Amino acid sequence: MVMLAITCATVFANFAVMLALWRVRRAPSHYPLMSLVAADFLVGMAVLPIAALRELFVFNLNRVICACWSTLDVLCCTASILSLCALGWERYSGITAPLARAQRARRARTLSILVWPVSALVALPDAFIPSPKSFHPGELEKACDVNTNIWYVFFSITFSFYVPACMIVMQYGFILRALSSPPPIRAHRGRTVSPRCQKMDSTQMNTTPKQKSSNVHIQIDNNQKTNFLERQRRATRMIVMLMGLFFICWTPYFVILPLDSLYDIVSDSTWAWCTWLGYVNSALNPFVYAAASPSVRRVLQYSYTTSSSRNNEIPLTQRIPRA
Template identity: 50%
Template sequence: MTTLQPRGGLTSLWCAEAAAMAALATATVIGNAAVLVALHRSKTAPAHYPLASLAAADLLVGMFVLPVAAARELFMFHLDPLICNFWKTLDIMCCTASILSLCCLGWERWCGITAPFARARRAKRARLFAGLVWPLSLAVALPTIFIPSPKALVNEDKGCPDNTNIGYVFYCATLSFYLPAIVMVTLYARILSALSVPLQIRSHRGGLPCPDTGQADKTPKPVLKRCAASDDICSQEDQTNAVVPSPKGCQLNLPEGSKPGSCPTSPVRHPGAPCSIISRQQRATRTIIRLMALFLACWTPFFIVLPLDSLCDCVWDSVWQWCTWLGFTNSALNPLVYAAASPSVRRALQASLTSSVKPEVPLTPVRNR
């Protein structure tokens, strides 16, 4: 690497850009490192595997991709071709892995709603899919080393120019963004549809089969009730609870003195109480909408500008810069939205920072409580 010369001189705008880029890289590293520490120190759950893959990809972006990307924007220099190829491969691989990990999280959310009791099978598949994210991402990124870019000789003042080969750009954009975006939109649409099903019906999906007795058992017995938006099975006694038949003929327990659709007046709500379940569903719905909006807002401009620039070379450098760093911003915001938005994850983060003992707090970014 040759001597670094500030691009455009040491102006106030240059200093502001340098401070913003440094702050973004620092926030990306700290936030995703904290999530990985909390995941390592807490109880394992199926959603941990795609969440760990997401945090690892974003952490690599903050540690290795953003510093070089900031240097390219702030300084004029030439980078050794070997280092340049390694950086470009790492850049594309980590960003693709981050996006594909979001797809795995969406799939885990969907499975958590449709098959809440199949934790072992979900964990095995989540581990498999999270592992497949990285070879797929490498397959997307590796061709950039062997495919020459038409702008390699034009941008001589910019270290390690982006690969704008038309064929590779459309190959990369399709596998890195457009196909994952379609999958995510489909998954989240089905999740929202599932969350909109009335609680009395959805609470029995994936649950225990209903006995065909022809009449309700008059003997009070403990029953198992699925906690919607949770992986737990809540046990309650019928002796003090009202029994309400479900559409499938099963029996639902409600607190004494309550009616179907009503909420208990007790200030202490059981995690499986109707009001608590409905409240979690509403929070999960709001969070899912925010997740999709954040993902699309951060990455859509870049993946529109990228193929457009490869076709006509008509994108201004300032527009390219803003779109690129808007996509990088997604790596810094993911820990806040996917982790800190969940109360259980916040408790695990606090426990990991304040205690040397492993907290037995299940992280459930799939369903916020």
């Protein structure tokens, strides 16, 4: 029942987020987020059913089916963490270049597309490299064993987990540094100020027009910087929660995998707990989107309550308010 609940939550929650993001016009953050959601959805549809059956029953499957299943497993895991890298890059770009929206969107789309062929390069060898099989006395053979070929294990975990994990940690450091000293946000030339700022005493305007104008611009810049920082911190909070959840769920698996390939010391129960802890990550991610970001909640609510939502834009971060 627990495995069934995890599988259903993974499929339906990620499908809901995927459909919501598809029905609204793309913001830069939507592209890597859609890539992450697609990877989690594939886990629920193609990986978890067989993973649950092989834990509960003893049966054999065709070698081609097992090769496709194990390849999809590695593909989706690699795509998830690479999508997190793309999300981290977009968040850093959103902080350092908030007005370059079109350029950020093009790069985010390109990175999100590249996630999948790179993930495929890591996953495809799993279908062709044989895995050594060793059974302990009294142990029941499971269908579709995890590939424990030493060379492939270290190749896959390097590019599926450890290198992207280091990149994510570095990106988080860059994001924190960028948030500590954000770029100046200024109004475009020709933009009018608010009526409240236009109410000036006629005597002050005649005597000190330059000083008053300078004070108005300083007030506008300070307000924009404050709003900018708050929005970026809210958006960054979701990315940090996704990163932390990924590390909590998948680190045990990527620790026991090389240990077992080298020394064959991991029990079946440990394998099951660590593997399904990783799968739980795919079920929890959509709830992180909704809990950590009010903007994602607005996307979900708006896309399912408005028939014309495809023609409207609801970004994951609010726009910079006009002065």
